[in-house]
Amino acid sequence: MDLQSLKKQESKRKISKGYMWAFFCAIFWGIWYLPGTVVWVLNPFDEMQSAIAATNGAEASLIITAVLITAFNALTVMLALMLWNGVLGKFGELKRTIKEFNPCSKWFFLASIFGGPMAILGSFIAMGFIGGAFAAVAALLYPVIGSVLAYYWYGEKISKRAAMGIGVIILGGITIFGGGLINELSSGNVQWIGYLGGLMAAAGWGIEGAVAGKGLDISEPDVGLTLRFVGENIIWWIIIVPVLALIGYPMYSFALQAFEPMTMLVLIFAGITFGFCYVCWYKSFPLIGVGRGQGIGNLYGLFAIIFIFLFFGDAPEWTILLGGALCVAGSFVMITEDSSELETLRGD
């Protein structure tokens, strides 16, 4: 085979692999909303919610419960990723990377702040207050923030098509949030905190992608991701949970009750799906670029709605369906560009 056709073949292979990783990310991410929704009605989280609600009110109790759920989610994700690194034989690299605190690790810890307490907690809050479908679709706005930050920070190009796609996604976002809000405004009962959770998810994941890119570009993604979740576990288990316990919330007594078979099974399921959605997400970036990786990954919104419908029989509001469809359409506008534009992803 001659050089030219081999070059074409290689670039094709790279692009199709990148899309495959991003697609798997979407499936895992979509599935994650199943355990994420189910866990709310399981022991000890349902008891915790009613116990705290009796003393501190329903809203505070939902947020405190969401904190404990997110902390457990971070724990099982970290365990799943440790296993993954063990299989790939990357513990040595993990040690080498963690030693390089300044150039790499500090960015992962920063990413874990935006990913964990902002995006994942926001998602759980949105699931608890409004519902899984809303939580999934609201976060679809994150590539807008990711693309804009990537453009300003490391000069990743935003083509005309990508800009158009971003516009369509924003329209979708307005439909998702606006539709629900108008409904609730007319009934006089607005779940503000749930909507805030949705916004936290979108902003948190967008910022995380751009921040993590800073440390990730000079480290192994599998290793970098694990460090990002180590960082999140430190934030939850060493800072936030003890602080809440000190204030007087019964964090530890309920945390210890989580070691029931059914609850653990659901939490582990959440850890595996979420951990691998991240692995796939980051694998796609060097092959097709952050913007496109996130764009395809966005199909998770569609998968989440389908899975939630199949398993729980909940059909979402039409505004969520329309908004979600717009977001997914926008993602496709972002990615269906000429492959010649794909050859150089960043300006040099």
Next chain:
Amino acid sequence: MGLRPIKFRILELFLDEKEHWNYEIVSKVQKEYDMQGNFQRDSINFDIIELASGGMLKDVEQKVDEDGTHKKGFLLHKYVITDFGKTRSSDACIRYV
């Protein structure tokens, strides 16, 4: 000082500002880090691809791997470090030795 993360080492090898073929770098890293086998070889090569897609290395020349120096029938790539690559290296305190 012990071994640094693999991508740091790859950047360090490129900091002489000369052009290097991917197979030269891969086999050097394999030896230094004692990472034998095809899986490790491809994993190190993927690190180079990631550095290139991150704009830190530039792909300057390709040739067909006729006799299986790296991977028979596939493309071999020659890279050189970019200005951005030098900046990121100095962020990470990587120096040419």
